[in-house]
Amino acid sequence: MDINKIRLDFPFFAQNSTKKPQIYLDTACQSLRPQVVLDAMNRYYQLEPACGGRSMHHLSAAVSKQVDETRMAAARFFHASRKEEIIFTRNTTEGINIVANSLGLAAGDTVVISGKEHNSNLIPWQMLVRRAGINLKIIPPLPDGTFNIQEFEQFIASGVKLVSLGMTSNLDGVTIPAAEVVKAAHRAGALVLLDAAQAAPHRPIDVRSLDVDFLALSGHKMLGPSGTGILYGKYALLEKLSPFLVGGDTVATSTYDSCEFLPPPEKFEAGLQDYAGIYGLKAAFEYIQKVGFDFIQKQETSLNEFITGEISSLPGLTILGPADPKLRGGIINFTIEGIDSHRIALMLDQMAGVMVRSGQHCVHSWFNDRQIKGSVRASTYFYNTLEEAAVFVENLKKIRKVL
Amino acid sequence: MFCIISFIVLSILGIFSASNRELAREALDCVLRRVTLRPCTTGFDEKMKARILGVVITRSEGAARFLNRNFERLAWLFFGLLLASVIFAVRGLFLFYTTGSCNGANSTEFCVFDPTGANNQVSTTSQVCTIPVTPAQMTLNLKKIDLTQFPTLNPGSGDNLFMIACYHCEFSRKTYPIIRSLVDRFHIGLTFIHYPVKEPTDSFSKLAYCVNQLQPDKFWSFNDLMFEGDKANLDDPTYINGLLGKAGVDAKKVNACIADPATETAVKKQMEQVASTGFTGTPTIFYKDQVFVGPKPYRVYAIALRGFFYWLR
Ligand SMILES: Cc1ncc(COP(=O)(O)O)c(C=O)c1O
Numbered sequence: 092m093d094i095n096k097i098r099l100d101f102p103f104f105a106q107n108s109t110k111k112p113q114i115y116l117d118t119a120c121q122s123l124r125p126q127v128v129l130d131a132m133n134r135y136y137q138l139e140p141a142c143g144g145r146s147m148h149h150l151s152a153a154v155s156k157q158v159d160e161t162r163m164a165a166a167r168f169f170h171a172s173r174k175e176e177i178i179f180t181r182n183t184t185e186g187i188n189i190v191a192n193s194l195g196l197a198a199g200d201t202v203v204i205s206g207k208e209h210n211s212n213l214i215p216w217q218m219l220v221r222r223a224g225i226n227l228k229i230i231p232p233l234p235d236g237t238f239n240i241q242e243f244e245q246f247i248a249s250g251v252k253l254v255s256l257g258m259t260s261n262l263d264g265v266t267i268p269a270a271e272v273v274k275a276a277h278r279a280g281a282l283v284l285l286d287a288a289q290a291a292p293h294r295p296i297d298v299r300s301l302d303v304d305f306l307a308l309s310g311h312k313m314l315g316p317s318g319t320g321i322l323y324g325k326y327a328l329l330e331k332l333s334p335f336l337v338g339g340d341t342v343a344t345s346t347y348d349s350c351e352f353l354p355p356p357e358k359f360e361a362g363l364q365d366y367a368g369i370y371g372l373k374a375a376f377e378y379i380q381k382v383g384f385d386f387i388q389k390q391e392t393s394l395n396e397f398i399t400g401e402i403s404s405l406p407g408l409t410i411l412g413p414a415d416p417k418l419r420g421g422i423i424n425f426t427i428e429g430i431d432s433h434r435i436a437l438m439l440d441q442m443a444g445v446m447v448r449s450g451q452h453c454v455h456s457w458f459n460d461r462q463i464k465g466s467v468r469a470s471t472y473f474y475n476t477l478e479e480a481a482v483f484v485e486n487l488k489k490i491r492k493v494l
Numbered sequence: 495m496f497c498i499i500s501f502i503v504l505s506i507l508g509i510f511s512a513s514n515r516e517l518a519r520e521a522l523d524c525v526l527r528r529v530t531l532r533p534c535t536t537g538f539d540e541k542m543k544a545r546i547l548g549v550v551i552t553r554s555e556g557a558a559r560f561l562n563r564n565f566e567r568l569a570w571l572f573f574g575l576l577l578a579s580v581i582f583a584v585r586g587l588f589l590f591y592t593t594g595s596c597n598g599a600n601s602t603e604f605c606v607f608d609p610t611g612a613n614n615q616v617s618t619t620s621q622v623c624t625i626p627v628t629p630a631q632m633t634l635n636l637k638k639i640d641l642t643q644f645p646t647l648n649p650g651s652g653d654n655l656f657m658i659a660c661y662h663c664e665f666s667r668k669t670y671p672i673i674r675s676l677v678d679r680f681h682i683g684l685t686f687i688h689y690p691v692k693e694p695t696d697s698f699s700k701l702a703y704c705v706n707q708l709q710p711d712k713f714w715s716f717n718d719l720m721f722e723g724d725k726a727n728l729d730d731p732t733y734i735n736g737l738l739g740k741a742g743v744d745a746k747k748v749n750a751c752i753a754d755p756a757t758e759t760a761v762k763k764q765m766e767q768v769a770s771t772g773f774t775g776t777p778t779i780f781y782k783d784q785v786f787v788g789p790k791p792y793r794v795y796a797i798a799l800r801g802f803f804y805w806l807r
Contacts, residue, residue, distance in 0.1 A: 431540060433537060433540050433541070433544065434540060434543065434544040434547070435544075436544075437540075437541060437544030437545060437548065438544045438545075438547055438548040438551065439548075440548070441544065441545050441547075441548025441549060442548045442551060442552055489551060489555065490551070492555065493547075493551055493555050493558045493559045493562065494547075494558075494559075494562050
């Protein structure tokens with residue numbers, strides 16, 4: 092794989108030659124998109140702008156076919172047993188909320204999460220604590236940010252309904268030992284939901300070999316259109332769940348006082364879908380498959396090793412998570428003592444068009460617990476180059492020297 | 495402090511660009527939160543500081559370091575400077591409105607509202623230029639002059655303007671119609687004297703003197719005609735004769751008067767008296783204890799005559 096060739100596929104980089112330089116290191120928030128994704132979306136709007144599933148005409152049939160193909164592509168991508176296990180959502184947050192609100196959790200049921208969860212995998216459970224009286228157990232991470240599997244295994248034995256964990260953390264890039272977690276949870280009779288928002292774009296996920304029960308992810312973090320996502324669920328479980336967002340397209344028929352829900356996945360896909368997004372999502376899966384996770388991981392690791400090597404010894408700089416860059420995927424999240432994270436981010440942008448994220452990255456709970464105001468997060472993807480990383484490093488060093 | 499100064503600066507810049515307007519709005523938000531003693535949650539000041547530092551650091555690391563350490567102090571300094579310049583600007587604007595010069599009556603120092611200095615140009619005895627002395631050095635007054643010997647319009651009106659002008663001079667020709675219309679509007683007296691700041695216009699002193707001596711009732715018609723049309727016409731004796739005829743003045747008698755040596759003596763005496771006012775060029779206009787050197791806008795004379803709210807009268 093030639094990175095320069097890859098970059099030609101992204102219109103974002105083409106505009107860079109004419110505008111002031113832009114170095115995008117914020118993929119953990121949203122990735123850039125290749126032209127094929129944009130073309131697929133345009134195809135919907137320009138040539139097939141119709142409703143899927145509802146009408147009988149040929150345009151509607153074309154849309155339904157494309158939706159079905161995307162579902163199949165996603166099923167293949169994640170190795171699901173059947174395409175009906177793939178539910179289209181707007182994002183990871185929606186996927187988690189569907190599970191949280193459809194599972195029928197009741198007073199006394201226990202849900203386990205980690206102490207490093209994105210708000211999307213914290214707030215839905217906090218609401219259930221308040222509304223339904225469930226118990227929420229939080230497993231704190233080890234000092235280096237890695238998952239405390241021992242504490243988890245000990246706790247899980249006490250009887251838990253659901254384990255809901257971020258597979259890869261957006262805070263420090265650490266990936267949990269998902270297979271072990273699932274095994275331990277299942278042994279204890281608990282279901283497992285994995286928040287794969289930061290995992291799916293960067294590593295192959297085989298839901299069948301993992302034996303995970305639910306998996307939520309966002310398309311926009313893996314080259315897909317904004318506001319697209321997928322919730323995977325084992326078919327047998329999905330059949331049992333009672334959908335929480337209901338209405339048009341979720342039922343086969345209704346009377347004035349009753350309705351008959353469609354089977355999964357339709358019963359979870361209420362209202363008209365983001366067809367253009369679904370078209371684009373298929374192109375995104377295909378593109379990632381073409382690039383391959385080997386290349387993706389190799390590129391991310393070399394970028395992370397380079398950046399870590401260059402900045403970890405800067406005075407006052409602390410990298411969140413383990414010291415070994417191989418354990419942090421594409422994420423380099425750090426604080427610099429005495430310098431506000433937003434100031435660093437804004438200066439990097441102003442100085443060299445380097446775009447990073449600053450603040451608490453939607454993991455406020457972790458920061459507030461440690462009374463840290465915020466951090467600066469650079470997140471890379473396979474389309475970033477060493478030259479870009481060098482510009483980031485050089486400017487960060489300058490900021491450290493001057494401020 | 496940073497929010498306040500940013501708000502002021504960005505509001506001004508906002509006149510020209512929408513993105514600055516947006517920033518100004520954020521700055522205002524920041525100011526209001528500060529004022530109500532809530533923490534500045536917009537992060538506006540942080541945003542601006544970082545942007546400024548980001549620009550400075552690429553040019554000079556030392557300057558960026560200094561700026562970073564002294565941000566708030568510098569903001570106060572700029573606020574002080576801004577306040578001072580606002581005060582000066584308002585003062586300048588007021589002075590320009592009331593006197594036609596930013597720096598006080600008849601000042602020839604640079605004025606942004608009148609960059610060419612048009613309001614203070616005069617025709618001096620030798621050439622056309624701005625007056626070579628500043629007003630503070632001038633001792634212009636009417637103490638040594640007997641005004642009764644000069645033609646006066648609306649005598650006995652109480653108020654009186656004394657105008658030293660030159661028929662052939664551009665700035666006098668610009669000012670005369672303004673003064674005439676003010677005299678009519680506010681019914682004030684006007685004493686007029688032609689002063690020949692340019693040599694070839696010497697004869698006009700005698701001409702005006704003779705018209706006033708022979709037919710004082712026709713003087714103002716004559717005077718108004720002298721300031722009308724193209725000034726080049728004045729060089730043509732037949733045009734002058736025609737003009738006298740138009741004003742109802744007997745040209746023959748006037749020409750005889752001009753040729754009379756007694757006229758020469760009388761005019762010379764008059765000119766000496768005029769020179770005693772200390773004036774250095776035309777037009778110069780005296781009104782009570784005020785002097786206007788150069789062609790001022792209508793409003794400047796009107797304010798002097800009837801006050802700031804002259805337009806209400
Ligand atoms: C680990 C993790 N979970 C959940 C989310 C929420 O994703 P979305 O906003 O697409 O719902 C994110 C987004 O950054 C994330 O990083």
